[in-house]
Amino acid sequence: xxxxxxxxxxxxxxxxxxxxxxxxxxxxxxxxxxxxxxxxxxxxxxxxxxxxxxxxxxxxxxxxxxxxxxxxxxxxxxxxxxxxxxxxxxxxxxxxxxxxxxxxxxxxxxxxxxxxxxxxxxxxxxxxxxxxxxxxxxxxxxxxxxxxxxxxxxxxxxxxxxxxxxxxxxxxxxxxxxxxxxxxxxxxxxxxxxxxxxxxxxxxxxxxxxxxxxxxxxxxxxxxxxxxxxxxxxxxxxxxxxxxxxxxxxxx
Amino acid sequence: xxxxxxxxxxxxxxxxxxxxxxxxxxxxxxxxxxxxxxxxxxxxxxxxxxxxxxxxxxxxxxxxxxxxxxxxxxxxxxxxxxxxxxxxxxxxxxxxxxxxxxxxxxxxxxxxxxxxxxxxxxxxxxxxxxxxxxxxxxxxxxxxxxxxxxxxxxxxxxxxxxxxxxxxxxxxxxxxxxxxxxxxxxxxxxxxxxxxxxxxxxxxxxxxxxxxxxxxxxxxxxxxxxxxxxxxxxxxxxxxxxxxxxxxxxxx
Numbered sequence: 001x002x003x004x005x006x007x008x009x010x011x012x013x014x015x016x017x018x019x020x021x022x023x024x025x026x027x028x029x030x031x032x033x034x035x036x037x038x039x040x041x042x043x044x045x046x047x048x049x050x051x052x053x054x055x056x057x058x059x060x061x062x063x064x065x066x067x068x069x070x071x072x073x074x075x076x077x078x079x080x081x082x083x084x085x086x087x088x089x090x091x092x093x094x095x096x097x098x099x100x101x102x103x104x105x106x107x108x109x110x111x112x113x114x115x116x117x118x119x120x121x122x123x124x125x126x127x128x129x130x131x132x133x134x135x136x137x138x139x140x141x142x143x144x145x146x147x148x149x150x151x152x153x154x155x156x157x158x159x160x161x162x163x164x165x166x167x168x169x170x171x172x173x174x175x176x177x178x179x180x181x182x183x184x185x186x187x188x189x190x191x192x193x194x195x196x197x198x199x200x201x202x203x204x205x206x207x208x209x210x211x212x213x214x215x216x217x218x219x220x221x222x223x224x225x226x227x228x229x230x231x232x233x234x235x236x237x238x239x240x241x242x243x244x245x246x247x248x249x250x251x252x
Numbered sequence: 253x254x255x256x257x258x259x260x261x262x263x264x265x266x267x268x269x270x271x272x273x274x275x276x277x278x279x280x281x282x283x284x285x286x287x288x289x290x291x292x293x294x295x296x297x298x299x300x301x302x303x304x305x306x307x308x309x310x311x312x313x314x315x316x317x318x319x320x321x322x323x324x325x326x327x328x329x330x331x332x333x334x335x336x337x338x339x340x341x342x343x344x345x346x347x348x349x350x351x352x353x354x355x356x357x358x359x360x361x362x363x364x365x366x367x368x369x370x371x372x373x374x375x376x377x378x379x380x381x382x383x384x385x386x387x388x389x390x391x392x393x394x395x396x397x398x399x400x401x402x403x404x405x406x407x408x409x410x411x412x413x414x415x416x417x418x419x420x421x422x423x424x425x426x427x428x429x430x431x432x433x434x435x436x437x438x439x440x441x442x443x444x445x446x447x448x449x450x451x452x453x454x455x456x457x458x459x460x461x462x463x464x465x466x467x468x469x470x471x472x473x474x475x476x477x478x479x480x481x482x483x484x485x486x487x488x489x490x491x492x493x494x495x496x497x498x499x500x501x502x503x504x
Contacts, residue, residue: 031280031284034284039288042285042288043285043288046281046284046285047281049280049284050277050280050281053276053277053280054273054276054277057272057273057276058269058273061269081324082324085262085265085266087262087266088266088269091266091269091270091273092273094270095270095273095274095277
């Protein structure tokens with residue numbers, strides 16, 4: 001299908017392995033350090049670790065599927081007939097993307113009803129975004145890909161709007177020491193997420209072949225590491241800052 | 253045996269993988285968050301995590317068995333001769349279904365003797381229900397399937413009756429803040445469980461072939477995720493609500 005060189009194939013495999021290591025490390029860091037933050041923020045930190053844990057599992061599967069999809073025969077990379085399963089990414093996103101938004105909402109410590117309302121709204125939009133993207137991803141027809149891409153962009157833009165307008169007010173209500181970090185977290189979500197619809201468009205622009213596959217797989221891996229592991233550590237940092245500001249509440 | 257298309261085969265595999273991820277995430281969430289609830293409710297939360305952990309193990313086996321049962325040869329899906337092992341589901345249910353009922357009973361915090369009595373009664377009925385279903389499941393004869401299905405429905409209906417009548421009184425005795433959630437939990441058990449006997453009847457109604465297999469496997473996966481992972485998080489939410497209502501008891 002795609003004409004990968006052996007070098008490209010191994011480069012992608014190494015990036016998948018790097019992602020496994022990063023997700024595993026982030027999971028351990030977040031769960032072990034959970035007791036460092038005030039009880040009110042522990043669920044946010046636990047869920048941050050859940051997201052990297054789920055991603056760890058999927059990258060394990062992705063790595064195995066990549067290994068099984070190709071073999072080297074007489075010095076050339078050949079397809080084994082088992083195709084690389086890109087669906088793992090979508091299954092992963094279906095679970096982790098709503099949870100990522102819940103992390104951000106939880107660490108803001110809004111009222112219980114606001115937390116629930118925003119979690120359901122943003123989480124639901126995120127699931128809709130992933131589900132609408134999938135029929136496009138598995139299609140080879142450019143028209144079909146554009147259709148589902150456009151449909152998927154609608155909830156995406158709603159989420160971006162909600163993060164910039166809806167959560168801006170909540171950010172202003174944060175303690176000054178945490179405001180800057182919360183702002184960074186909001187931008188990090190939007191910046192890392194913007195990568196995905198761009199990568200999706202590559203095949204529709206005629207960017208194909210081994211180099212495109214390599215760029216797409218490495219690109220998704222980097223975006224996942226930023227959106228999940230780096231973002232999770234940032235959520236932890238916010239939780240630490242806010243815990244320090246509410247020291248009397250802390251009981252370990 | 254069943255004429256699955258490659259697309260159906262992979263869709264089912266992806267659903268099994270999704271279930272593995274969901275069960276793993278639920279287990280981690282429940283066990284890590286266990287200390288958030290008052291000591292009286294920790295066993296209920298621990299057992300909720302046990303249920304998803306046992307399901308995680310069995311879906312791992314189910315996924316592997318599915319992989320081993322089929323292979324792709326010259327672009328068509330062919331059976332390898334090793335048949336897909338549906339018994340994993342029954343072994344799983346034999347362990348998890350009684351525990352699910354125990355979760356619900358424990359989180360209600362009845363008297364010690366009531367807890368024991370109801371656990372033995374409902375847990376025993378649940379085991380009987382699973383055991384009576386199995387001889388039907390492995391039979392191809394419609395008459396045999398109907399016989400065991402009917403026998404299995406007897407304990408099932410007893411459980412439903414017990415949940416609606418026997419536990420209704422216990423629900424009314426719950427603190428007001430938790431009553432609604434306990435009510436949802438009772439309905440969730442009945443609604444998600446009702447799915448299983450319906451799916452069981454499919455082959456007896458002549459619904460067969462690749463599409464039926466796909467619907468059955470995906471249906472069981474979704475029902476298991478709802479009955480175990482979603483239900484477990486609901487039990488945790490009830491435990492949190494009740495802990496808040498009894499704050500003086502909480503020690504972290």
